[in-house]
Amino acid sequence: MATATGVYHTTYGRDFALRHTRAEYARLALLGAFAVVLPFTLDKYWLSYVNLILLAAVAAVGLMILTGYTGLISLATAGFLGVGAYTTANITTRLHWPMPVGVLCGTVLAAAIGAVFGLPALRVKGLYLAISTFAAQAILNNRFRDWPWLVQGHFSIGAKTPAIGHHVMRSDFEWYWLLLVITGFVVWGGVNLFRTGFGRALIAIRDQDIAAEVIGVEVGRYKVMAFSIACGLAGFAGALQAHYRNVVTWERYDFDTSFLFVAMIIVGGLGSVSGAVYGAAFMTWVPAYITRVGQGIQQGSSGTPFIIRELPAIQLGLFGVVIVAFLLFEPRGLARLWQRAKDYFRIWPFRY
């Protein structure tokens, strides 16, 4: 996408750079300033939301790499969140190893299991693969629910709050900084991935995998690796989430959560890492917004009794309607909307 006229690069390095013009750098600086100022202006409740968005973004970026860039549909994200969470909970609570080790193990285990469930990608494509990941989700969710060893026979298993030295990280404020840095790295890594040969190979697999095979891309191996990366990132996010919430229960890792992540990357816009972040923000925010609207209707006692009584049904239905409406209006997602907005201002007062 051309960003401005009159920009000529004289070295390969400049050509590959992530930002090309001074305006773009300025925008990036603004974003950075915004991210730094944000936690000081929000109250605890909204800050916890931002933390949730950052956590979801990590897994969403992983899923975007798999689905948006490699074209492999995965409906099992929640299952791998769970793998990461249960692993780190067991390691930190039962073996008493430190949190970073637990999170690392969670990530690695999720990546390994992801590779296993990615094996069908060697044989099937498209919707068949989607159904296979659906099965993976069912199996994983069932194991979380019915495997007493995982939770030592209790309802759930705890995960310690992380501590840096002697200082225990308890508040959303402290978590924000940790998550901001982590998510920043993940997003940066994701964007950089597609400047490498490996990333371009993934895109080739999405576009025309048979042709990619013909020109020498090891399609099978790269597909499984893409699964590994996506599931590993999901495990990473799940492990962090476990320490954020301090308790791991199986209800969190069901189909609805998997669908939520798929909705994130579609609504965000398939094919761009920033789309994953936008999608994560939007899909975390929409249910909260619908809840607020519902409460607004409740408080304002002028609402008709029918609406108040049927509020849960309306909220559920509204969630589905929002997704459907969004996809009907702009199937290419928020990233595309943002792109159109940028183009509009860039080209103004011309029309195109």
Next chain:
Amino acid sequence: MNRYARKLAVVLSLALIVGVGCGKDNKNKSASKTNAPTKADIKVGAIFDLSGATADVGTPFSEGIRDYVEYKNSQGGVEGHKVALTFQDYGYKVPQAEQLYSQYVSQGAKVFMGWGTGDTEALRPKVNADMIPFMSASYAETLADPKVTPFNFFPGASYSQQMRIALQWISDQNKGKHIEVAVFHHDSAFGTSPLDDGKKYIADHKLNIGFKDYAMTAGATDFIAQIGQAKTQQAKYIIVQNVASPAAKLATNLASEKSTAQLMCLNWCADELFVKLAGPAAEKMIGVMPFAPPVEGTQGLDEINNFLKAKNTTAKDKGLHYVQGWYTMATMTQGIDNAIKANGDNPTGEQIKAGLEKISDFKTGVSDPISFSADYHAGLTSAPLYQVTGGAFKKISDPIKVTK
């Protein structure tokens, strides 16, 4: 701009307007009732299951809680303070429960009315860190132990206690003969909660009972396989720890399999919903019911019936879980009342917790008197048994109390 973009702009601006409009409603607190006291409202947060897996019992329970708040406020509130109840359906989805909890607490909720085992468990660390007294509809025994969960309370007999009562009664009925018991349970933490304590009770009290448990898988169309296994076990009694709908299915299956085992239900499946769904198969079911079914003549229903007269209905129509919800909220407000009497107008979470622990001999009429203590956060330790006869519940034993 082209047509498409214009349409989009219209939709987005509408959304923005709606959002701002509703946001404003949120900031202005709801208009207070005419007899507005000058004291600050007591904020209570609540989550209900009105659309999820346990919505069939969650909906009447929620109505009981909401109606009690309305009733209490019409009587002047708690020591002059109105109760401001903010609630929402969370569809038995844990992330939703967490979000609502954070929201209500950040908006100033002093206490929280929870619902199921899943969300109560997930919120446990936060509840303890935030020091918010949490009253759940989950009666899992671990929640009654203040050493593990200092801020969790529930006003009923724990599932484990109900199990012990059932086992003791079975043992007494059979005068020490060897009896096989099959326990069918919901396939979750809620279902498995009383199992280990039941086994321990049998061992500790040397009851001559063989105990085997069977999971009632979610989404199953029938439980024939499990019934077959129970038949192999030669179980004479089948105890069910589940909600009404699956228990009714089980009862229907038992009838069609011509099983001779005696069906016993713990509190969440011994209700009028079970009777309605199972139809003729519900006959002879024995229920361990810490809260009495709201049939005519039960004490403790006058208050409720007077209140419901204005809504043209009765406690009997609303059902057992409505009454349960009513008295759950009543117990919580009693605890707040104690705290205000002891500590003045703005009690903290810690003080309300102490106020709840001070409750002893709180009479409801539909159950034994509710008592909490600093060592035990379950309101009841005894429950009577009822049996379904001719489609209605008839008491067959006085409240049975067992020691652990």
Next chain:
Amino acid sequence: MTRFLQLTVNGLANGAILSLAALGFVLIYKATEVINFAQGQFLVIGAFMVYNANVTWGLPWPLAVLVGIVAGILLGLAVERLILRRLVGESSLAVIMVTIGLASALFGIVLMTWGAEPKGPPKFVPSGTVRLFGDVAVAANRLWAVGVAVVVFVAVALFFQRSRHGVAMRAVADDQQAAMVQGISVNRIFAFAWALAGAAGCVGGLLLASINSNTGLELEGFAILVFPVVILGGLDSIMGTVVGGGIIGLLVEYTKSYWGINASQILPFVILVAILLVKPYGLFGQVRIERV
């Protein structure tokens, strides 16, 4: 031996119902290559509509079932016309997401219209037990369900073989462009497929409600088992649905009894993954040959 026979009969009965639930799924995929995640809701709405007609409006049961089927047809048509038609050409993932969103929206509508309180089973379905082969006890409503499923499948098979519309649907499934050249209106066929799926969903939901002893929101949970059935049988094969349903139904019953309840829950999905590795297009599915 008796136990084995009992399990076999139960398994086949469950399988027949699973196949019927999966039928709508396969119909839509065969004609339009769309995976309809909202099929579970079609089942629920169908069952509730029959309940509504029978109990709330007091119609006699044949009429109530007809009302339910008509409602299913209308629902399918509405979904196809209003939503799916706008998404022609979009990525399959977007379409999947729309059906998921639709499932959520439909769930809200069901909740709003009929509430969360479960209604009992359809009263017009025979209850009680029937004894076969001497000792094997089968619930009468199960036999009834199998009977209905058989009738429906035979009707569908005849439809596809003999009637003009059925042949047209097969043509569209084979090659859309060639079908258009022959003068077949592809749009009409898509609408047809969705309508049929809606109707099949209604009947499937009704059968499920009868053996479930309950018309309630949990019916849609049963729809998850549809996936192993269609993968085993082949996503675009009706015969495959029947065979797949039978096999999965039998295997689940056997595992439940001889192995354990937990294993029986995972087994269908493990089979699914295994089939995808070994024979990806299922037993009867059409092998797709891709060209660059």
